[in-house]
Amino acid sequence: MPAELHRTRVDLEGLMKVLGDHLYSTPVVALRELVQNAHDSCERRRIEDRSPFTAKIHVLADPSARTLSIEDQGAGLTAEEIERYLATIGAGYTRTLRQSRPDAESGLIGFFGLGFLSAFVVAERVEVWTCSYQQPDRAWRFLSRDGHSYSLEQGADRPVGTRVTLHLQEAHASLANPSAVRRLLSRYVCLLPVPIHCPLDAALARREDHWGEAVNAVPPPWRPLAGGDEVENEPSPLRRRKLALDFARRFETDFEPLCTMPIVGAGPLTGMLWVQDAATYGSSDNRRVWAFVRGMMISDDARELLPRWAGFIGAVLESDRLTPTASREDLQRDAAFDAAQAQIHESLIEGLAALARDEPASWRRILNRHNEALLGAGLCDDRLFALVSEQATLPTSQGDLPLARIVQSSQGRLYVSQAQRGGFEELLFRALSLPVIQGVRYGALPVARRYAESRGLPLVILGTETGERALFRPVADDELEAGVAAALRQGFAGEGVDVVLSRFAPPHLPFVLVPDRDVELKQRIEADEADQRISTAALGLARLFTAAIDTGPPMRLYLNLDCPLLAALGRGLAEASPGAAQVLTLLRPLVALLSHIDEQQRYMSSEQALRALCTLGERMLEDRHE
Template structure:
């Protein structure tokens, strides 16, 4: 069978329905698209006409109607057929491709279709500056067909009159329309007014006026502008983004609301050539910046066909890098010049900045000395912590206090709670950067740091090891602080689990199938001792044991054994009743035998 080349057919009715009704997420986008067409028409007239004029766009509302009028270039009859009535073809794109339309907003030639999503009839009155004595009236009901007739003479420009669908009455409400105009059009170059009032974009954004404003006035206007876009939190401080070399400008701000490392309240509005394109382009901000909002404008960023979001291309990634640099630089500027705002930022976003510092080396240098970590003695900055602990960082990942923690607490040495988000890695990086030792409690290295070798002779050590020997524990004679503690007992968690699973009590409390699986696991654990007993050779009582006769030493050790049980860490929960009973009996023996 011979293949034949066929021409693709287009279902115009279906295409118009998809483009007009499903392309945009909200009917209010029609306001933006039609105002944008009027704005581009004014820009075109300014470029191509030799006669001076004052560009303006006027939006009018009536019950059941929405009217957008401009005094821009207008359209000739040929241009009506070529551009207005041809889906996907726009004069702005043609002009831009010729190199003369970098400041034009439109591109895809689809914006006029939004009119059919909100209206059942569209009337388009236009007069071109190229033929100022000839006006035309374009009428379409569905967008699939249209009629054009010569109309009564009118001023150069265009009027689009929309007869709203019954389900779109809100588009004839002036208060609602004004809200959306202020959102979409606040950065446009040409004035856009509603019902003859003051232009919604009469006041340019602060960054366009920064050179003419005092620092105080700029700060005041910037905060006011930020509040207009920040829907949840009040801004603490603003950060300018002014990189003409990267075709991006605007501002970022720090939100005045408490955050955690898992919080993500980023919000970023992006304008392209003065028109709002993306209301929530948060991915242009660093992932760690969950407490940052912003508004930027850029000519590098490219909108998608619906112009409600941006293409994630190389330019997008590049601008994201520029914003990250601006944010870190701005935070540094706030820290140096506005200490009051910097303190507020630290108090609201300490944990977020703690985590952020781990993924951004520049930010780590900025906030490393200022953020705090939670310890057993309260919150400390790292410099204050090192000063308190004589240059050493003590870190624990245990949720419950162990013996090592108890020792340091007795010495009033703060221990960083490593179980708090990002605290452990942050302390490790800070300690490494400043050449400070870090002692992780619950590890062999940590134990070696706290429990130092004793100064006793080998035979004296052997005597003490024999005094406190038991089959289920290792006895180590060491010296540690504070000296008033005779023992420190560290339970082996894996051996403790094995002991419990092998007990008769476990058989009663745990299902046999689950217990069998657990015992298969613990069978792989070597026959480890349940605990390590550190005998403190610096303790006066322990040293006195070496001076006693064997009989008296035996009696004294019997009195000390219950105390040894009570000195175990949280994992080795003692039998309190038995320990106290044994202690009482041993003390009675000492009292009755006398000296």
Template sequence: MSEGQENLRTTEVDLGGLVSVLATHLYSTPLVALRELVQNAHDSHTRRRLEDPAGAAAHEPRITVRADAARRTLAIEDTGAGLTEPEIHAYLATVGTGYTRLLREVTGNEELIGAFGLGFLSAFSVAEEVTVTTTSHREPALGHRYRSRGGEQYSVEPAPARPRPGTVVELTLKPEHAHLADEAALREVLGRYCVLLAVPVYVGDDQRPVNDIAVPWREPVPQARLYAARMEFATAFGRRFEPLAAFPFEPVDGGTDAVGLLWVQDGGTYGSSDNRDLAVYLRGMLLADDARDLLPSWAGFIGGVVESNRLTPTASREDLQRDEHYRHLQQALADAIVNGLYETARLHPAAWRRILARHGQDLLGAALCDERLFTLLADDVPVPTSQGDLTAGALRAAGGGAVHVALGSGGGFEEMLYRAMRVPIARGDRYAVLPFLRRYAQLRDCRIVELGSEDGNRELFRDPEQPLPAEELGWLTAALADEGEQLVPARFEPPGLPLVLVPDREAELKARIEDDQADARIPSAALRLARAFTARTDGGTRARLYLNTASPAVQDLLRAYRAGHTGSATAAGLLRSLKVIMAAAGATGSAGGDLGAALAGVGTAVAALTAPATDELSAGLDRILGDDPRGADPHGSDPRGDDPRGDDSRGDDSPREQGEGVR
């Protein structure tokens, strides 16, 4: 014997401490004790059928749960195999040794649920005292009674034989768990825990078992009623939301043995809302009530039930081990959801329309995560736009073959532009809209105009036919633009809109991420990416003020300035005030200028325009502001056209005004 072997010692076990830890801290909720004891009762019936087929066939399997609030007791009774006295000592009173596990290994029967020999221990997490009265099918004339307080010590004594083999486990509940002795609450809990158990489970004197529900993937259902049966099950099982459509989940060769039902929930979702609701049953007993991680992260609108014999539970049997079977099930569920949505769109168009209307935002993101979903949804899923929800195809048609999308939230003159264009503009600030439309444009080989980006603005705002002289550009900049705004002469539709203020989205992002508190709000990796993206801009230009040189109002304003009309500065100031007011009304973060001063400026402009003046000056200003009451010239000439008398017709009495306009 080696020196190392000579020094080996036996590990001491503090049984009382171990029982206390396992009974008190292994399970997250006292309801687990109820589940474990019902599960043991189920396995007792399976064991009876395996060991004594003739005797099992002679009686109806049954599990009954009774509660007595006055005595503070809870009892679980079965008509299964029962226990002999040696079996009580070997399995019931030995932590970590389970006959069920041994029997499953020997017989290969996958209906047996128990695995770790710890289920009975859960009784001590809720009970002051546990009493087990049992009669084995092997010794039908003998009865035994097990008693234990706390689980550390126990006694076994003879008891009258039960009328038929089986076991009753009675718990004297701790005061803090007295609420478990409520039969109404038991019906609700057991109705969910035991819904897939093959053995009927009754509460009290009920004549109908709590698991008396048709399971559509287990029972033969006529094809004509199959969809209705699935919807009925989903409606009965769903806890929070009405199902909009239901579709099967079936085993995958070489992947998973799981089977069940999935459905689209009616619960409202937006973007990252996560209403995933999946219950997992292992051999008929609820294992995980909230197994949402098995569903794809994009499927926030999906609920379902699946059952499997291969998944591996944790020791508490409240969760699943993340092993190979788990990963196969994850992939199979993702595929089943995609296939189910395809089938719903093909076979149930009314339900499909409700799904699109209810979950359009979530489906936009889902489409980006799965190419098959994108193909399905590309032309159907609604996109939020300035004219309400429209499909990408409708956006494309209305935009003359181009899809227009705003990178910001709109507002101010930007919003005014979109309305004036009479083209629906997709809301690029909404969840998944921009990347979805970018991919759509690639798929359908169409243009995408991203308003607020440099390329998008260049396409929307074309260069003027002739550049403005530096002197005129300087005057317009001083009269119309605020600090941080760059005046850009351009041509754009419609000509009735003289100017539009478009925020620089890159500058906005740069300002946000350079905020003193940005590091605390934004993850460091995202912060580095954002800073790399905005490195190309110095952030000095917050917005671009596009001046529409194709606008008759702007053309008249420039003619008045060139002619030295004294009202040109007043008219320019009125346009500037209008810009500030509209930007403030739209509540854009890039709006510049003082709203109070802008409102005062309107009053000043009105006063100046209504002061005594020559008829010729009044008519000219009316044309600049688009308010000529005469309409078309009676002699056939365009009232907005060139003055036939030329720019010098006012002579030296009308000096050119170089002021900044109404501030």
């Protein structure tokens, strides 16, 4: 039996419910969609009708009647067009016009033919009065309560254009609040070229035909001035910066904009970026991006357009090449989206460089607030690293210092500690009066490494064997008198401690107890608690790394044979001198007390060390009385 061809059927009621209730994330979208339709109607009339007209849109919110009306002086609709486009889901005249007139592409917004559906999300009844420029002597009234069915009748004479009135559901009565609607419009439609008026008193505006200033009267800072007097009317640089900051403040409500940067270069975008005037940490993500397509706001959270490192940046972006999703609340991830990301990245690099060059006061404020974030950002781009590495600061044992000063103070080296707090590094380098970079802070170690590599400087990572070789010069047993090396090792021996004879500065520091940071890491990763804190996949990768680490003694005690006391002690212990034994009893507790190591990893506990010192003091006093 041959296969039969059937037509797919549509459950209109079910489809309307899905599209009406679930296509849009917020009912506020209805306002945007209907204003967009009004705009496209004006564009259509401009393209098709040779008669002169003034394009404008009126949005009237009436709380007493609980209605919201959107009225335009656009092309209007004939009865046939009402049936073909307004009353047919997915059929939009804008798409037809765009396909038949490619030259009209840039001014039109709509595409999917779904915008009118949004009216039924918020309204219990929708009325449309319309008159087409093609039949200016014939007007029509469309009425629908649920979008499933509608009535159409000839209406009273009216000017060419369309008025859509939503009789709002009680749950969406806020859309009849003129102040609230005006605030929404000031964001959603502020880039549209057609003037949009939203008077606070709709009845008064109609009666006196006075609509006030359009909500989109002020053009965005990146748009060229209207007319031919651009040069004559060009604002001063100071005035331009103020206008740009004022525009940014209309959007950025969480943080005060500190300074702005233009979108530059070839790509799908125009617009502006700004730096938020609020202190951030390296991992802060306060990115805010308002994305407009053909003048209409599509998203107020298009943060993926910004680099991940730009957690302190806000932006308003405009494009006619980005493609919205069907709900027009997000952007499709396509080649144009990728090009926009690349353009923003370049604009940020160039903009920050220009601020550092031309606005040093603003640049210093940026560094003060976003130092860590900029250092991390520099790791993602060589140009940005060159820009920030000379002035940004790294956390050190002597406070936050610029890298150049750290190098100067450290005699041409960079010392980095990986200790969570305190540690031998603090003791040793305080004695040496050298700054140590706190490598556990955000981005500090990779920034120090990149800086050292770019300038051919030695990088000493403390707590590793390589780093320790740069600090401690080993001493062979045969360099000392007979029995000295063995006596010192035996005298300072402790559980889990490798005693190392060495020479290091300063000579008045007799010893340093150094934890093996690699062994510490291995122990933390392999501990049972790690299973509860780290995901299985990440933990597996970490354990692959730590498997290559030898499980040796977790601590190394470096004895300084440049210290006269240690040298004399070694000889005394080798000769079994009673005085040397007493000095050893004094020094062993000091190793623990000066080590700055976690209690469970100490050479001896603090309690044991203090008891030993007290016992020694008592014994010395008793010996003196005898």
